[in-house]
Amino acid sequence: GQQLNQSPQSMFIQEGEDVSMNCTSSSIFNTWLWYKQDPGEGPVLLIALYKAGELTSNGRLTAQFGITRKDSFLNISASIPSDVGIYFCAGQLKSNTGKLIFGQGTTLQVKP
Amino acid sequence: DTAVSQTPKYLVTQMGNDKSIKCEQNLGHDTMYWYKQDSKKFLKIMFSYNNKELIINETVPNRFSPKSPDKAHLNLHINSLELGDSAVYFCASSSRLAGGDEQFFGPGTRLTVL
Numbered sequence: 078g079q080q081l082n083q084s085p086q087s088m089f090i091q092e093g094e095d096v097s098m099n100c101t102s103s104s105i106f107n108t109w110l111w112y113k114q115d116p117g118e119g120p121v122l123l124i125a126l127y128k129a130g131e132l133t134s135n136g137r138l139t140a141q142f143g144i145t146r147k148d149s150f151l152n153i154s155a156s157i158p159s160d161v162g163i164y165f166c167a168g169q170l171k172s173n174t175g176k177l178i179f180g181q182g183t184t185l186q187v188k189p
Numbered sequence: 190d191t192a193v194s195q196t197p198k199y200l201v202t203q204m205g206n207d208k209s210i211k212c213e214q215n216l217g218h219d220t221m222y223w224y225k226q227d228s229k230k231f232l233k234i235m236f237s238y239n240n241k242e243l244i245i246n247e248t249v250p251n252r253f254s255p256k257s258p259d260k261a262h263l264n265l266h267i268n269s270l271e272l273g274d275s276a277v278y279f280c281a282s283s284s285r286l287a288g289g290d291e292q293f294f295g296p297g298t299r300l301t302v303l
Contacts, residue, residue, distance in 0.1 A: 108290040110290065110291065110292075112294075114230075117296075117297075118296055118297070119193070119279050119281075119294035119295050119296050119297050120232070120279070120294045121294070122291055122292070122293065125290065125291050127290075163230055165232065167232075169290050175220055175222065175237045175239070175244065175245060175283060175285065175290070175292070176234060176237070176245055177234060177290075177292060179231070179232040179233070181229075181230075181231060182230050182231075
């Protein structure tokens with residue numbers, strides 16, 4: 078089946094540092110979404126991207142929909158301890174079909 | 190005022206048993222989903238219902254039977270539970286009418302089959 082390659086798999090950073098993670102695919106996606114999952118909770122939507130080249134921010138988070146429509150990245154600036162969690166990219170091959178394909182996740186740990 | 194809720198939060202049962210997980214959303218969405226998250230945290234869609242009609246069925250064993258009594262509810266019944274069914278199951282919902290692809294997830298049900 079379709080796969081999204083998300084990297085890095087895990088990151089251990091110092092509080093205050095910036096973080097970057099990305100997802101790539103061999104297929105063209107119409108929608109890219111970024112989620113965060115805290116331990117014992119469900120994924121929470123952070124940012125949704127719908128157009129190639131689109132750059133969207135949500136507080137200290139910024140995500141971009143790649144021009145080729147085969148990739149997306151998420152940046153977190155000035156990380157804080159509560160940024161700890163697993164970040165997932167997710168994409169839809171066709172818009173409004175409901176079928177999200179998830180990346181493998183990036184586990185972020187922040188040292189105070 | 191929880192948006193997407195699931196019960197139970199934890200479910201521990203013996204192999205061979207039949208169990209159900211319930212999901213409700215109060216967001217007014219028309220589409221609901223079931224996902225399975227394995228021990229490596231990989232999330233995979235299982236089913237999707239739009240207005241009580243099945244629209245996605247991702248080659249899930251027929252021991253898994255979703256049921257949607259109305260737009261706000263999507264339950265998952267599992268027959269003859271197997272060890273490999275142990276996972277966290279997430280319900281989610283979205284509004285296809287609104288044209289958005291954004292899905293909102295419930296808190297998950299951790300199923301352990303002994």
